[in-house]
Amino acid sequence: MRECTYEDVCQLAPLDILTALHAEIVADMRNDLARAGRAAALAHEVARMHPDSAHWSMGSAVLFVPRYAESLAHYDQALAWYARAQEQTGRAEISPDVRVVEVVRVFCLNELGRYQEALAAATRAEAWLRDHPTPRVRLTLLINRSLLAGHMGDYPAMLTLADETIALAADLDSRAQYAMGWINRGYACIWLGRFDEAEAAIATGQQAAATAEEGLTFARAQINRAWLLRCTGRLFAALTLLKEAERGMAQAEGERATIALEQAGLYAQLRQLREAQAAAERAADLFDAQSMPLYSASAYLQAARLMIEQQRPSEAEPLLGKARQRAVGLGLVPLEAEIVTAAARAAALPPKPGAPQPRRKAARAALAAAL
Structure with a gap:
């Protein structure tokens, strides 16, 4: 103190x-x-x-x-x-x-994959701000709404909210939030295929985070830049940058899960499937420890797909089961469809010689569910 x-x-x-x-x-x-x-x-x-x-x-x-x-x-x-x-x-x-905590509840609910609840919290936060105009609180809400839009796949909205964040943060001389606005802008631009803009935005965000001495924000910028490098085919550079980000996240142990999941995707693209498998399962375990079912389900699904790539359907099945369990109650039809599709792919693989009959019946059921 x-x-x-x-x-x-x-x-x-x-x-x-x-x-x-x-x-x-x-x-x-x-x-x-x-x-x-x-x-x-x-x-x-x-x-x-x-x-x-x-x-x-x-x-x-x-x-x-x-x-x-x-x-x-x-x-x-x-x-x-x-x-x-x-x-x-x-x-x-x-x-x-x-009641101002509704602003931060938007962030928590978003990270937990509870998007409809996050939208409801954002509505309550906006109502509170109408009665209690507070520019710095509005700035935080803009950041959280921008992240929520990104997680829900609405990248044009994420970009618009990021630009509003940057403008308000500049007016308030809020350097950390200014950095976050640029980092969010960069992420939205990646998904919109505007790679040059993404590069410039992330560089500006990193510089602002360094000036503000915001170590965690700087590391998050590195994670986003690694994603940009991956999207533009610079896979080894992306892996190197993720290792740097991991060191920057030493305090925030939970962020290792996000980095591990990114590493899994990179290793998979490089056809280093065993390394990818280990990273995906590590990410799933870490997300489980944080009670983040959406991310856990995604990580288990990725691990299962890697097992399928390696022609190991019997080992993919328990991973798909875990993904299915974590997806229950999230109400995310696309995720559920991806799990069913992966189960169908596993079912289509030839079973090992001597596989028990229940295994074959389960495979046929999975294939039927996907059709």
Whole structure:
């Protein structure tokens, strides 16, 4: 924490201490994750009278570890305690107004693959901002909505929101958010096939992240640049850059899953199928540990496809089963279709000599489901 005496602290009201701790967490949550965690733990101890504020702080402290499910649970608790306080006091608004966490819930729900809930949270966040115009909060919402649009495949919308982010961040002199806006712009341009624009945007974002000393943001720019290198056929350069990004993500252990999944795709393109297989399964395990079913399902599906490429259908089947389990409840028809299609491909492979009859029946059922 910032330097002060014990006597100084004792003179503060609990809510003032919580406000100060939350400011510390916001300042540290992207770069010094351990420090942010310690501040959140202290907030929880102080917050006997203000549990909503404590949960808000704790959610922010683990957001970029990342532990999205845990972070979301804290934000949900903050809203629940706030609603209880409203009911008990009969007041429509209480300070601090934790309903602003809807903005960050958009990000968490997006990362967890719960897109419809994320859209609903974005609508509530916009309503809150209409009543409480706060440019810096709007800036965060723009970033989160841009990411959500990208995850949902609406890259023109992602690009538009990224440009709005860049403009507002420049007006507010918010360097970290300025960097994120450019990085998001670069990602959208990759998917739109505008590779020169993507290269320029990512370079600008990296430079801005370096100037702002935003290590995690810089590493995320490297991941996006690796994706650009892959899309333009520079596969070995992409692998090298991912190794650099991995070092930059040393604090955020959960980000290793994203990097492993990218590595799996690169190894597969290079026909290094065993390395690709190992990377995909490692990514799936790491996403499972973070309770991120969408990403887990995608990683297990990729691992299964690699088994199929290697003519190993019996080993692909349990991986497809895991992908299927993780996809339940997500409501993502394209993902479910990809899993069924992969199962059909596995079924079309000739079974090993002496394969048991149930295995052959299961293969025929998978093929029928895909047709």
